[in-house]
Amino acid sequence: MFRRYLTRQYQSLLILILITMLAVFAVTGYVAINNIVSEQSRIQQRSISPVYSLVNRELLEPLHIATTFAETITLGPLLQEPVNPDDILTQLARMQQRLDLTFFVALEKQRKQLLSDGRQFDLIEGKVFWYFQALESDKTILADLGQVGDVHLYFDVKIFDDNGELLGIVGVGKRIKSFVESFAQYKQQFGHDFMFVNETNQIILTSLPNLQVTGEIIPELQNLPGLKDTGLDINNLDSEIISLNAHDVLVSEIGIPQLNWRLLLLTPLESRQAKLTKTFAINAALASSGIIVLITAMFMGFVAYKRHLEKSVEIDELTGLANRRYLQRRYQELKHRAKSVCLVVVDLDHFKKVNDTFGHNAGDKVLQETGKILSAMLRADDTVCRWGGEEFVMLIHDLPEDRCVSLIERAREALAAQSIQYDGRDISFTASFGFSMGKPTEQLSKLLANADVALYESKKQGRNQASRYRE
Known part of the structure; x- marks a missing residue:
């Protein structure tokens, strides 16, 4: 009779263990999913947060310098009066030496462009395209690429007099090679690639070597192998997965409203999946350990209870x-x-x-x-x-x-x-x-x-x- 009683106790213990395991698996699954989602958000945040710093340092800071340069109170009279170009060149060279950027002034009345490296040349329509394209644009602040052989990204700011008449365009330029060096450091640290795309979907800046601007040819986003003939909307690629260099990448978009650009952050799915797999493995190991400890504790408790029963009888x-x-x-x-x-x-x-x-x-x-x-x-x-x-x-x-x-x-x-x-x-x-x-x-x-x-x-x-x- 006592054996039958113990058999019933073993059956009850087995049922209790199964119920406990199901409960633990349910709770663990819920916690694991939460942790994976949190880890996914953390990975995303860890990838994006440094990008904001990169954008501020590499793009917005030169843009801010350009707008500050345009608001310099001593520049207005220089543009309105016939002046000796050497005076402007001296001022521009001093600014280049202090800030390590290329500064320029394009005078509307004189139709002449002066640069901080000492160069100066006439603005002739049909020969200097950027200036006349800027004149046709209704934007006050523009960004374009220039200087064949040593390509720069220029931030242009239009200057007007009190009557709204255009006096000229001033701005700053930064070498593309400087961007590439910063991008390489970011990629080495975080393992992500990215592309800066303007409003016409031209890839102005990128960490991908085969898409970097080296001359007058600017890569088009729609011609990217991972996007061509895919049917994806190139104007909205956020959270899309594309194939790039035989690897799947997740695209995240960050808007840069100051330039009307988009930053496309390319996250390799292999590394992302590896991190999520690691998170899942850690949660699974913790869950397994918890289940083992729980079952062991229950078993030990039952053994102690069994011994107590045996002792009592x-x-x-x-x-x-x-x-x-x-x-x-x-x-x-x-x-x-x-x-x-x-x-x-x-x-x-x-x-x-x-x-x-x-x-x-x-x-x-x-x-x-x-x-x-x-x-x-x-x-x-x-x-x-x-x-x-x-x-x-x-x-x-x-x-x-x-x-x-x-x-x-x-x-x-x-x-x-x-x-x-x-x-x-x-x-x-x-x-x-x-x-x-x-x-x-x-x-x-x-x-x-x-x-x-x-x-x-x-x-x-x-x-x-x-x-x-x-x-």
């Missing part, structure tokens, strides 16, 4: 001694490690008379006292149990016969010398002992039967005796 409630169930299990354990055993059956003499004379409560106290005395005689690794009624069994292992005989005699004498006080009266009692020696490979029932035979001999000899079974 293997203990005699009255005396606190082990009962016959424990003795049987203990004997099975000794089969694997003991070399010899001594089984002792102890029976209280005339116990019925104690109950009849003093009552069952007094009899219970006699049983309890007997248990204490017998336990005190044994080693910690030996066993005494209440077999039933007034009968006890002692299980001793790996002790020579003469020492077993000595132990049994001392136990018998201790019982005979002991008395208990009950209801103002002394109750004395004795016990008869029968024991048999053998090997743990023998059947317990056989040793018990032999010890019973010896116990009968003790009673036959007048009780309060100890006899050994002999063939």
Whole structure:
């Protein structure tokens, strides 16, 4: 019956473990998804945040310098009055030396362009295209590429007098090679490529070597291999996946309203997936560890509970001694490690008379006292149990016969010398002992039967005796 009870407990534990695992998997899955989403956002943010710094440093800062240059109060009179070009060239050269940028002034009335590197030339329509294209534009601030052989990105700002008449165009230029060097450092650190695209979808700046502007030819976004004939809207590529140099990349768009440009950030999916896979693996490992710890804790708890149950059903409630169930299990354990055993059956003499004379409560106290005395005689690794009624069994292992005989005699004498006080009266009692020696490979029932035979001999000899079974 107890085994059936434990079987039911095992089944309950299995169901509980399965439910717990499902709950843990559900919670872990939810946490893992949240962590992956968070990691994805973090990766995206980690990629984009430095880009803003790059844009500010490489594009917006020169643009701001150009607009500040255009607002210089001493420049207006210089553009309106016929002046010596050398005065302007001197001022421009001083600014170039201080800020490491190319400065220029294009005079409308004189139709002459002066640059901080000392060059000057006439603005002739049909020969100098950028200036006359700028005149046709209704924009005040423009960006264009120029200077064949050493291509610069120029930021142009129109200058007007108080009546709205155009005085000229001023601005700053920055070498494309300077951008390329900064882009290479960014790519080495973060592993991303990018393209700056103007309002006509020309790729003005990029970290991709095969698309960088080296002359008058400016790459067109629609001709990009990963976009050509794909049907994608090149004006809105945010969150699109395209193939670039035989690798899939995720496109993220950042607007640059000051120039009406777009920055296309190209994130390699391999590295992104690797990071997300790593995040998932970490969460899976944590979840597995948590499940293992949880199941281990549950199993250990069940084992402890099982032992508690086994202990509770293997203990005699009255005396606190082990009962016959424990003795049987203990004997099975000794089969694997003991070399010899001594089984002792102890029976209280005339116990019925104690109950009849003093009552069952007094009899219970006699049983309890007997248990204490017998336990005190044994080693910690030996066993005494209440077999039933007034009968006890002692299980001793790996002790020579003469020492077993000595132990049994001392136990018998201790019982005979002991008395208990009950209801103002002394109750004395004795016990008869029968024991048999053998090997743990023998059947317990056989040793018990032999010890019973010896116990009968003790009673036959007048009780309060100890006899050994002999063939």
